Amino acid sequence: MAVITQAPAVESPWTLRARGGQREIRHDSLSAENGWTAELAIERRINQHLAAELAFGFPQEHALWQPAGLPGGTETPLGDLRLSSHFLTFKYNFASAGHLQPYLGAGLNYTRLDSRDLATDDWSRGNWAVASQAGFDVAVSKHWLFNAEIKYSRVRPDM
Numbered sequence: 001m002a003v004i005t006q007a008p009a010v011e012s013p014w015t016l017r018a019r020g021g022q023r024e025i026r027h028d029s030l031s032a033e034n035g036w037t038a039e040l041a042i043e044r045r046i047n048q049h050l051a052a053e054l055a056f057g058f059p060q061e062h063a064l065w066q067p068a069g070l071p072g073g074t075e076t077p078l079g080d081l082r083l084s085s086h087f088l089t090f091k092y093n094f095a096s097a098g099h100l101q102p103y104l105g106a107g108l109n110y111t112r113l114d115s116r117d118l119a120t121d122d123w124s125r126g127n128w129a130v131a132s133q134a135g136f137d138v139a140v141s142k143h144w145l146f147n148a149e150i151k152y153s154r155v156r157p158d159m
Contacts, residue, residue: 013045017147019055025062025083032081033063043091051091053105059084059112082114087131087151099139106132109153129153 019039025032041055059082066076089107109131114124135149 015043015045015145017041017043017055019147019149023060023062023083023085025081032065035060035062037085041087049093051093051103053087053089053091053107055087055089057085057087059114079115083111085109085111085153085155087133087153089131089133091133101137101139102134103136104132104134106130109155111153111155113155127155129155 017040019041021037021039022034023037024034037060038058039055040058041053043051043053045051061080061082064078064081066078068075087107087109089105091103091105093101093103107130109129111127111129112124113127131151131153133149133151135147138146140146
């Protein structure tokens with residue numbers, strides 16, 4: 001995900017980020033449409049190197065289908081899956097190299113899944129998982145940052 005964030009005018013331990021990015025969905029026996037997602041994150045610096053971040057993902061719908069059994073066969077549409085992911089991570093910020101501030105993080109992910117129009121029935125499930133992230137901030141000016149990061153969480157709902 002990439003984001004431009006306004007940095008505080010006075011050195012504050014708080015940072016607010018609005019992000020947008022690509023979500024990739026993988027499942028052993030189903031296919032799902034990948035799509036864009038949005039996230040709002042609040043970060044609190046604990047000290048020069050440590051920070052805690054709470055990120056709220058906005059719900060997005062993804063089409064689900066059963067892949068064709070044979071080459072040239074047809075896929076079977078199953079409906080839509082509404083998914084929202086929320087993260088609590090603790091980040092380690094490496095020593096700053098000028099305007100560049102790289103970091104690594106680990107924590108927890110809670111993902112809420114709701115089915116829509118599935119052939120079987122509608123259902124709703126929550127799933128907890130371990131999460132990791134890697135990224136960097138680049139100071140664009142005194143008050144703005146550019147942020148890019150990758151997050152990973154293996155959500156294994158009982159579908």
